[in-house]
Amino acid sequence: MAYYRPPGPPPDPVLVKSLTQQQHDMRQRVRHEPLAHEPRLIAGCDSSFPTPDTILSVFVVLKFPSLELVEKVYNYGPVDMPYMPGFLSFREAPNVIHTFAKLQNKPDIIMVDGHGIAHPRRMGIAAHLGVLLDMPTFGVAKQKLTGAFEEPGITRGSITELLDTKSGEVIGEVIRSKDKVLPLFVSPGHRCDQATATRLTLACLRGYKLPEPTRLADHWAEEFKKEVR
DNA sequence: GCGACAG
């Protein structure tokens, strides 16, 4: 009997070591603090893949707290880096940065589809982008990457903490954004704290599992994808 | 050695 083996070529240990070092370095630049002022504009960021080697990223900007859509932009290009758990940002961040540059309306904070510091080295894509853009960011993920948590109540608004299994430190919060649907994993990225990330996530809920910034970015990523291929 | 593993 053959044992189970994950698909795809094995990761290059030399590359993994380099990327890991880069994350440790970037981690030193991450800051957690409350926002200087209440946001007027909040952005949503997400990426999709029209083809296996093409990435298309989207940024939507909404007024806050009305959540009225004021702008949406996208950019796409080739992707070289393969997907590796824990190193997602090296695959997606380059194109996301180019997309951000196209925005006419710069947001006060960015909600990213993915994790903030709820990452093995506290450098999820939200934190990674925050450092590169020097912008307040936080992550809203649909699946856990690392950590342990207690299942939050089944009603909308229930929250529990996501803890690092090793140190016990709080690395995020698990939020039930809608009655009886799988919870979201919210964590601060850069220039943002947990309280702010959680508060804004809840303030952006409109009856769907995903908060508006991320939900709309996801929606437009699908629409733009049709135009491109 | 055995699981877990964002998008």
Place this chain on the structure above:
DNA sequence: ATCTTGTCGC
């Protein structure tokens, strides 16, 4: 992420 049909529950 992406490929995909029908199906269960509110």
